[in-house]
Amino acid sequence: MRDDLPVALLAVFVPFSLVSIGGGTSILAGVQHQAVGVHHWITTREFVELFAISRAAPGPGSMLATLIGWHIFGWTGALIATLALFVPSSLLCYGVALVWNRHRGKRWHTALENGLAPVGIGLVMAGVITVLRVGGGGLFSWIVALGSAGVLTWRPKIHPLLIFLIGGAVFVGVRALSGVHAVI
Amino acid sequence: MRPAPFESNGHLLVSVPAPRPSIFAIFSVFFRIGLFSFGGGLTGWVYREVVVVREWLSEDEFMSGLAMSQILPGTNISNLSIYIGQKLRGVLGAGAAIVGLLSGPFFAVIAVASAYGALKTLTFTEAAMDGVAAAAIGMLLVIIHRGARRTTRNPAAFAALVATFVCVGLLHWSLPLVTAGVGSLSVLAAWFRRPSNAG
Numbered sequence: 539m540r541d542d543l544p545v546a547l548l549a550v551f552v553p554f555s556l557v558s559i560g561g562g563t564s565i566l567a568g569v570q571h572q573a574v575g576v577h578h579w580i581t582t583r584e585f586v587e588l589f590a591i592s593r594a595a596p597g598p599g600s601m602l603a604t605l606i607g608w609h610i611f612g613w614t615g616a617l618i619a620t621l622a623l624f625v626p627s628s629l630l631c632y633g634v635a636l637v638w639n640r641h642r643g644k645r646w647h648t649a650l651e652n653g654l655a656p657v658g659i660g661l662v663m664a665g666v667i668t669v670l671r672v673g674g675g676g677l678f679s680w681i682v683a684l685g686s687a688g689v690l691t692w693r694p695k696i697h698p699l700l701i702f703l704i705g706g707a708v709f710v711g712v713r714a715l716s717g718v719h720a721v722i
Numbered sequence: 723m724r725p726a727p728f729e730s731n732g733h734l735l736v737s738v739p740a741p742r743p744s745i746f747a748i749f750s751v752f753f754r755i756g757l758f759s760f761g762g763g764l765t766g767w768v769y770r771e772v773v774v775v776r777e778w779l780s781e782d783e784f785m786s787g788l789a790m791s792q793i794l795p796g797t798n799i800s801n802l803s804i805y806i807g808q809k810l811r812g813v814l815g816a817g818a819a820i821v822g823l824l825s826g827p828f829f830a831v832i833a834v835a836s837a838y839g840a841l842k843t844l845t846f847t848e849a850a851m852d853g854v855a856a857a858a859i860g861m862l863l864v865i866i867h868r869g870a871r872r873t874t875r876n877p878a879a880f881a882a883l884v885a886t887f888v889c890v891g892l893l894h895w896s897l898p899l900v901t902a903g904v905g906s907l908s909v910l911a912a913w914f915r916r917p918s919n920a921g
Contacts, residue, residue: 596758651786660882660891663870679856695775
């Protein structure tokens with residue numbers, strides 16, 4: 539049975555790599571369905587925990603795939619799941635980037651570039667709203683986010699880790715003072 | 723307001739290339755981004771390292787790469803890394819960027835999973851993570867500020883930005899559909915606009 543796991547991991551994550559338009563969050567429900575419902579690799583509870591870990595650890599949220607692979611098949615599983623999720627989309631992106639960067643300066647290229655840039659910014663804005671809404675911080679998330687943006691605009695070369703540290707400290711301070719413990 | 727490193731009229735762009743960074747420099751920048759990018763906001767981190775601090779890419783090049791990386795399937799940040807690596811040093815650059823980006827988190831995420839039981843019992847872990855995530859969002863707000871300011875020069879671009887944000891962010895319509903619809907209208911408008919966008 540376990541010999542089939544690498545193949546099964548590939549069969550699940552390679553297609554997700556090529557349909558995950560708009561980033562990793564768009565395939566979350568699908569991955570959960572496959573890993574929990576179809577293949578019974580993990581329970582729903584384990585899925586939620588792995589998801590939380592993937593958000594707490596550095597790197598893209600899609601490292602959730604790495605964790606699922608690791609959970610069911612150790613280091614080999616982690617490697618296979620990571621490659622399965624990232625290699626196909628990366629190859630496609632490389633091809634597009636190659637063509638894109640070669641035709642710089644042509645009229646259609648300029649039109650695409652100028653036309654798509656505002657859409658890209660709109661998507662970043664939508665992502666920020668979604669993250670701030672589902673995050674546990676409420677009003678203080680907005681305050682810290684705006685404060686951090688202000689500092690970064692004022693001093694663009696300041697090291698972000700310093701700002702992260704302050705952000706974390708502010709939240710810990712607020713929670714400690716208000717006596718409210720995180721519920722999530 | 724800092725002037726852009728190059729005028730964006732194509733010809734100058736080709737004739738004044740920035741010094742090409744080494745493969746190792748690309749790897750190490752993306753390795754650091756991957757490893758230090760707590761709480762998301764990786765795009766903001768890439769913008770800072772590649773455009774603000776190192777000036778490897780102009781703001782125009784970054785913004786169009788950002789749009790492309792969001793439209794193509796795959797994680798935005800991995801696509802953006804491939805795009806930047808390819809732009810700087812071709813296939814080796816793209817490889818260095820993506821391997822650099824993912825190799826740190828690969829081990830870090832497994833390390834965190836192994837320590838998860840212990841971390842869970844700490845009272846303020848959750849609060850600290852929320853705070854870091856909020857600060858990371860600030861990096862994205864910087865990009866939004868820069869990008870949105872550029873679109874105010876042009877009504878069609880501004881309309882495309884607002885439409886995308888409202889449809890995806892507030893109305894939760896399907897992202898691929900919105901991108902295809904608004905994106906093609908916006909590109910069409912840009913096609914009929916005067917080709918010069920310098921200024």
